[in-house]
Amino acid sequence: MSLLRELPMSALTERLASGGVDLLIGPYVYRIRSNVAAIGQGLARLYADFTLAPNGSFVDFDVGLRQDTIAQKLRGQAQFLFDQQSPFDTVPVQQAYAFLEWGMNWCVSLHVNEYLKLHAAVVARKGAGIIMPGIPGAGKSTLCAALGLSGWRVLSDEHALITPGTIDLTPLSRPVSLKNESIQAIQAFDSGVILGPESRNTHKGTVAHMKADMAPHSHDINTVPAALMVFPRYSRDEPQELYHRYRSASFVLAAYHSFNYSVLGEDGFDAMQHLVSQVECFDLVYHDLDWAVAKMEELVG
Amino acid sequence: MNTPDFLLRDALLRPGALPRMSxxxxxxxxSQARTSRLLASLAARLEASGALALLPESARRHFRSALLVHHKQRRDLLHDCESIRAALASVDLRLVLLKGGAYLHTNLAVSQGRLITDIDIIVPREHIEDAESALNAYGWESSQLDSYNESYYRRWSHETPALVNPRRGTTLDLHHNILPPTAGPTIDADLLFDSVKEVKPATFTLSLQDMVIHSATHLFHEGEFYHGLRDLWDLHQMLQEFPQLDASFWDGLVARARQLELDAPLCHALRYTRLVFETPVPARVVEEATGWAARLRQPLMDFLFIRAFRPSHPGCRLPLTGLALNALYIRSHYLRMPLHLLLPHLVRKAWMRRKDDSATALENK
Known part of the structure; x- marks a missing residue:
């Protein structure tokens, strides 16, 4: 099986524009189609170490970011495609890369119910999985990126995938999305960070993605048991602290962060209860990344 | 005339063949099923035939996920309908469900895996205002429209502007008829109410024959065909199952459609379910339903509908599909409204859209 980095740029561009490039990403195969230059460049930088799926593979998600009509080219717009249909309005072509990544998240958020899904970053150290749920802007991605640059394994920046009735986390490793000041904060944290194309003026401001499969075994598909749940919150004005959170309150908060808790019905309730009864829960208030990474190291001993 | 095959059709008709596919x-x-909103329906077919267990896990998980969404919609629907039933009962009205909501309250084949987007109900026209204010009191809020759209709905439509339950995120369409009063046929809605069936205490659906006629009417007056294949699959399932439930289903079906002035859409339904899904319809019923005018129009209608009833996938679109869909869009408008109403309406809408566009363009600057 070959890696994306073994494809020369010209072959990658060619394949993206014709039948699409099939990539193994966690438990899924994504087919990515595009005729926008930034997409090829971004994928070559951020997905270099991902495996190309063998020909004739089952494809889970057929996605694309393309300029298809003359009107789109004239107006500098591009559209996200899913199943070769466009579910959303067009976006400025300068924001294409961010929208492809969002679209790839959306496939999992909307169409997958074999797992209990939490809106959370997931990292692992010494075989222990840590789930970090958070609303957008809570600082989970920034902390996740910093951990990824400090020898931790990043299982996901967006989705905790938990097999109901277990504490098993299925890795869905993809680049980590950084927004606005987080981009500079992470560059200051580690000048060697590999970033993809910058998308400016999106509804979330400036967005850039970070190559996150730096740890060995980043693409191992085996599940990792969850050990802890940490609710991170970035705050410049409050003292930094790490403290225990009651399980009952954690249950309610984790359910709030779930994409499909209610779709799963009673099984969702049981799955969440099992998870919360098995993992210890913490709140982490931080503004200094070095401090936060050190605290996380303490937690896993 | 035979329509060219597409893979989704084969899978729906012969679910047992799916595990043997590459x-x-x-x-x-x-992918085609997801696009056509038929993934959960196909999943239900696979589950019932035992083929689901034979699929590789990579594929099976998508079908299971779709079924979970369907089950969730069914749970939500029963909950929402209870609130609607209570609201209507407070003003002595009965809950009569249409389309998806009606199917999901039955154990009919058409309900298996059927996804819904909103709830449709019908009340007698003279009670529509009572119904609306009762629903408002039970948490179903009327949409805020500008005065043109509001008066358009009230005067020319067969439904009120959609009601929304903001806490539950559900949309409810409140009808007093199944076609707008501006459309050609003038349907006597009392005929529909006279033959409703109670499916559970104080919850009603149309009769089996009327369900088919309504589904056909809705589909063949439609201007956009995103759900076209799904709606045709509904009709196929009904036409296959209903004769087994009621031995006299075929007798009087065409006469009932004539009585409601809806024989044209029924004739289309009988033709395109047979062409696309090989639905067994007795020859005498087809003969009875197809008048000379329908026969004359058939080549053109075949050209249009055979293109509309395919997944909107580049791999299985027939040539000239864009043209056919545009023609059907225009057709739907003149079916709904005579030209002296339609033209001013379209001009007004185009003007309002222009104003909206320039307003947003200004805001963006």
């Missing part, structure tokens, strides 16, 4: 073909079937 991995690439199975992904294509899933």
């Amino acid at each position: 991995a690439a073909d199975i992904s294509m079937v899933i």
